[in-house]
Amino acid sequence: MTDDTERHNAKMAKKKAARDKIMATKTDEKGLIIVHTGKGKGKSSSAFGMIFRCIAHEMPCAVVQYIKGGMGTGERDLILGRFGDLCEFHTMGEGFTWETQDKSRDIEMAQAAWEKSKELIRDPGNRMVLLDEINIALRYDYLDIADVVAFLKDEKPPMTHVVLTGRNAKEELIEAADLVTEMELVKHPFRSGIKAQAGVEF
Numbered sequence: 001m002t003d004d005t006e007r008h009n010a011k012m013a014k015k016k017a018a019r020d021k022i023m024a025t026k027t028d029e030k031g032l033i034i035v036h037t038g039k040g041k042g043k044s045s046s047a048f049g050m051i052f053r054c055i056a057h058e059m060p061c062a063v064v065q066y067i068k069g070g071m072g073t074g075e076r077d078l079i080l081g082r083f084g085d086l087c088e089f090h091t092m093g094e095g096f097t098w099e100t101q102d103k104s105r106d107i108e109m110a111q112a113a114w115e116k117s118k119e120l121i122r123d124p125g126n127r128m129v130l131l132d133e134i135n136i137a138l139r140y141d142y143l144d145i146a147d148v149v150a151f152l153k154d155e156k157p158p159m160t161h162v163v164l165t166g167r168n169a170k171e172e173l174i175e176a177a178d179l180v181t182e183m184e185l186v187k188h189p190f191r192s193g194i195k196a197q198a199g200v201e202f
Contacts, residue, residue: 030178031159031160033156033161035165035181036183038181040183040185041188042183043165050161055079059127064090064092064132065090066131074202092109093110093133106140117131121156127161129160131163134166135169136166139168164177
């Protein structure tokens with residue numbers, strides 16, 4: 001072995017020992033409150049990745065979509081077509097608020113989605129519940145953020161993960177969460193005139 005290889009191996013051995021020491025202290029498990037927010041793409045995509053992990057582990061899970069309406073998505077088609085026995089899927093919204101142009105209807109739909117969400121979260125059989133685009137409903141005050149946070153803190157079963165997506169997550173939700181990821185927008189094809197495309201956006 002060269003001196004460079006020996007130095008590298010010794011450095012990696014020290015890193016592994018330090019890492020193993022840290023990992024030995026991480027023994028707890030709990031159901032997490034997970035928030036994906038920010039202006040960048042990938043909030044729902046990442047959340048659905050976790051849903052598919054649950055499905056792969058044969059863990060019952062559920063999805064409630066707050067905003068996306070009648071438009072078909074690959075995730076919904078795949079889950080309903082092949083994994084409906086493991087994952088309930090409820091599309092409760094009717095499109096973005098600028099499309100519906102009916103605030104009272106938007107509020108009604110958001111509140112119905114929240115009631116369904118609470119039902120699914122309360123069921124300890126569900127390992128994970130994804131509330132897709134709920135942050136949009138919270139941003140426009142279609143739902144009371146205090147009620148949502150109180151429910152997650154007080155009524156979520158101890159081992160159930162809840163994932164909440166959408167831009168502009170409220171500070172109260174960020175404070176209550178165990179894991180928060182902010183997607184940062186660096187570059188997006190929409191700015192170059194490229195429309196949303198199957199397999200990338202939906």
